[in-house]
Amino acid sequence: MLNTSLNKSLQMLVALLMLVIGISLATPNAYAADDQSSKQQAAKSSDADLWRAVKAGESGYSTDKGLEANVLINKTGNEGKVIRNTYLKPAIVVAIFGVFAAFLIFYFVNGPSKLSHGFSGKMVARWTKSDLWLHWTMAIACLTLMLTGVFIMLGRHFIAPYVGEGLWAGIIATSKFVHDWSSPVFIVSWLICIIKWMPLQTFKLYDLKWFLVVGGYINFGPFKGKHPDSGFANAGEKMWFWTLVVFGLLISISGLMLVLPNLDLPREASIAALLVHGVSATILIAFTIVHIWMATVLSEGGMECMVSGYCDESWAIQHHNLWYDEIKANGSLKYKD
Numbered sequence: 062m063l064n065t066s067l068n069k070s071l072q073m074l075v076a077l078l079m080l081v082i083g084i085s086l087a088t089p090n091a092y093a094a095d096d097q098s099s100k101q102q103a104a105k106s107s108d109a110d111l112w113r114a115v116k117a118g119e120s121g122y123s124t125d126k127g128l129e130a131n132v133l134i135n136k137t138g139n140e141g142k143v144i145r146n147t148y149l150k151p152a153i154v155v156a157i158f159g160v161f162a163a164f165l166i167f168y169f170v171n172g173p174s175k176l177s178h179g180f181s182g183k184m185v186a187r188w189t190k191s192d193l194w195l196h197w198t199m200a201i202a203c204l205t206l207m208l209t210g211v212f213i214m215l216g217r218h219f220i221a222p223y224v225g226e227g228l229w230a231g232i233i234a235t236s237k238f239v240h241d242w243s244s245p246v247f248i249v250s251w252l253i254c255i256i257k258w259m260p261l262q263t264f265k266l267y268d269l270k271w272f273l274v275v276g277g278y279i280n281f282g283p284f285k286g287k288h289p290d291s292g293f294a295n296a297g298e299k300m301w302f303w304t305l306v307v308f309g310l311l312i313s314i315s316g317l318m319l320v321l322p323n324l325d326l327p328r329e330a331s332i333a334a335l336l337v338h339g340v341s342a343t344i345l346i347a348f349t350i351v352h353i354w355m356a357t358v359l360s361e362g363g364m365e366c367m368v369s370g371y372c373d374e375s376w377a378i379q380h381h382n383l384w385y386d387e388i389k390a391n392g393s394l395k396y397k398d
């Protein structure tokens with residue numbers, strides 16, 4: 062009896078001992094596992110913090126001392142891209158198709174502005190040969206820049222999906238090359254143009270009236286047949302000219318900032334230039350479409366001025382009466398032989 066209870070006690074003691082040894086052997090492992098997972102946790106959260114900081118555009122350390130070499134991701138670059146994609150691209154599409162459609166509708170509803178007394182057949186000198194060269198050099202350079210610029214910005218949406226990769230690569234490389242090399246032609250001709258034509262384009266008080274009667278271009282309602290006073294340039298032409306002055310300047314400066322890598326500008330300045338370039342292009346495209354509509358379709362007899370440099374006398378009297386009166390009075394009126 063005593064033997065069996067001693068046996069049992071011994072068995073329990075051994076079991077207890079085994080348990081204690083087992084626990085003590087297992088405990089360091091448990092601690093190690095705990096340690097491992099907390100290390101992993103720490104590594105994970107420091108990785109996340111690191112990438113959060115990188116994405117927020119924070120700078121780190123780099124032995125390369127070049128501009129922004131210590132910044133992995135430039136935040137401004139991404140923000141600029143978002144603004145361009147969200148606002149600028151749709152704005153350019155509206156500037157092209159919206160303005161064109163608005164004028165097409167206006168043309169069908171209103172019709173062109175006809176010469177009230179028909180063509181006289183007598184042609185009055187209006188622009189010199191050098192003016193014509195200047196206009197067409199600037200216009201062709203500007204239209205080339207607009208076309209290639211639109212390809213560069215929107216081509217990936219409306220050309221790339223429909224052509225092969227090779228052709229697309231060719232189109233975009235040519236667009237970039239032509240865009241870069243037609244810009245000096247535009248800048249120089251634009252500069253000469255604004256200096257040469259500025260004296261003709263100063264606003265006068267009577268220009269207000271021109272705006273009030275929509276330039277006399279409305280063929281119905283209370284404005285029908287109203288031909289407001291106008292000097293060499295009417296108020297609409299002056300508005301176009303000054304828009305070209307302001308946005309031509311902005312587009313030229315921002316374009317130079319973008320095309321000259323040696324300027325080594327900070328990323329923020331390049332992105333600002335890219336956005337200013339896009340906004341200016343949008344405004345100039347919209348105004349150019351209006352300008353071409355007015356010159357070719359909406360003003361009967363207007364196109365002749367930039368083809369031969371002469372305008373019909375009836376056109377001069379109807380659209381630029383103050384200029385006509387002035388050249389007649391001071392004897393500078395010159396007819397075509």
Ligand code: HEM
Binds near residue numbers: 199203302
């Ligand atoms: C196919 C395109 C174009 C046509 C048919 C055209 C036609 C004309 C015509 C007919 C005039 C003379 C208006 C007048 O004597 O009263 C003119 C003037 C002018 N054009 Fe153009 N043009 C074109 C493109 C451009 C472009 C792209 C620019 C700008 C870069 C431009 C800038 C000007 C300026 C500043 C004037 C003088 C102000 C004015 O009269 O509106 N033109 N254009």
